[in-house]
Amino acid sequence: MPCVLRPDITEDAVGGLDSTWNAFRGRVNAALEKYVLQGTGCPSQLQAAMSYSLLAGGKRLRPVLVLLACEACGGSPEAALPAACALEMVHTYSLIHDDLPAMDDDDLRRGRPTNHKVYGEALAILAGDALLTLAFELVARDVQPPHIAAACCADLANAAGAVGMVAGQVADLEAESLTEAATVELLEGIHRRKTGRLLCSALTMGARIAQADTDTLSRLQQYGLNIGLAFQITDDLLDVRGNAEKIGKGVNKDAALGKLTYPSLLGIEASEQRATALIEAACHLLEPMGSRAQPLRDLAQFILHRDH
């Protein structure tokens, strides 16, 4: 048995993960504030637009993962803070651009008006551009030693770019007109690129900064892909349950609306099984890492059993 599943788990009761998570999230938030508010030369409106979305709170899943991965490989989480902040900046830029009228045209994000609703489209585009650029500056300048910085920059760029996250976004836009022909492979290919690759780079950057060996690096990479896909499945399942409870809308309604989801393609039960299998495989990959990797196991369990 690679790991024991705990179906009763919630975010507030994930063993020691909760306190570690809060502590790491606090360090990430403090570092993000420092990075985005410090220095001179940034026009105040641009700085305001960047801060508005970057400092909007949230779980900080990606940056905390960088710190957890670094610690699991025996490194100091402090050393991984610049890479952690960089990853959150890339994630935030992608949300700002995704919300634009030309893309998903969203007015709200986490209950607040989206960036372009507050600052206008031009500044929202530029704030996204600036956050993406700042991410690479942080990694290149502040990750040590420099050859690890270069490797992390290459990881992050590959995960975020034309064969990674941006490719996933394009495939997602194209898939909106392809529901009829949709397959699980297509859906998984989209998620792997749209969210999975970036999650993966959290693990690889953390491991690189701890100077982990290549076997550990590739295990953590695969762990990242698995929890990323599982996260997406549970996201889809929460949507269905939430919708069913709140507005009595069934699974097939989503499919009819053209939204490609795991439940609409596989059904609820098979989706749950797929998520469980991915999390079991993720935990299995961590076995050689022993107790230091416990927070990563706890996190995998949280993803499987989260209720929000």
Add this chain to the structure above:
Amino acid sequence: MPCVLRPDITEDAVGGLDSTWNAFRGRVNAALEKYVLQGTGCPSQLQAAMSYSLLAGGKRLRPVLVLLACEACGGSPEAALPAACALEMVHTYSLIHDDLPAMDDDDLRRGRPTNHKVYGEALAILAGDALLTLAFELVARDVQPPHIAAACCADLANAAGAVGMVAGQVADLEAESLTEAATVELLEGIHRRKTGRLLCSALTMGARIAQADTDTLSRLQQYGLNIGLAFQITDDLLDVRGNAEKIGKGVNKDAALGKLTYPSLLGIEASEQRATALIEAACHLLEPMGSRAQPLRDLAQFILHRDH
């Protein structure tokens, strides 16, 4: 006398610069094609949108400058090709985003429809994002040794980001409503960030790759800022002359339209003097570098006396 000015110079007759330029431009174009067309995993529409703008031709001023700077410092231009291509990608992304309806709303660029007119706004935004991201991947992965790659990434990001090019774009948008209070300092502050910093990074990256000493690095940096500002002044002067010849429009018409230019703030003669002084200072900075820096001197002269 730091250098002799040659008022009769044109692009076709800049001493040995013309053949060097064409050779370097050819290598840049070939490398850009390789980078943007190679590999798998990039959705074909995204690749098409990226290529459309990246392979649209042009002088390739920025990437050729990277190669010239590297050679002037005794390095191999071949070693500087990844950084050169990266810089052109950053430049191209900035043009794609600047042309968007929410920004300058341009339908034409170099006589062809702008990216979003051909591929739609969503894909244009994403193609810009992907080019910016790919730029950092190239530098981080392909520049050698890795500590130089990290330094170049940091240079490029700082020049392109929230205190560099993006800041200049924001300041430019803000200045559109500020013509009354405009000063040469404000205008120069915009150009220094909007175009000067990126030109500067061409020089610093080329010099770093040649492992130049810090004195040479800072001389080339200052040379870059000077020729960048001079380039902008001659651009403004060409606009005025072009307009005056073609449609009989005088200098003050531009100012009345809210366009902030050197001629509108300083007048034509003082603008010409300012450009000449900047180019003289740029050539003066190159003195310790001897004959290897001749193409950089020729380039400075070309900028001063260009007719297009």
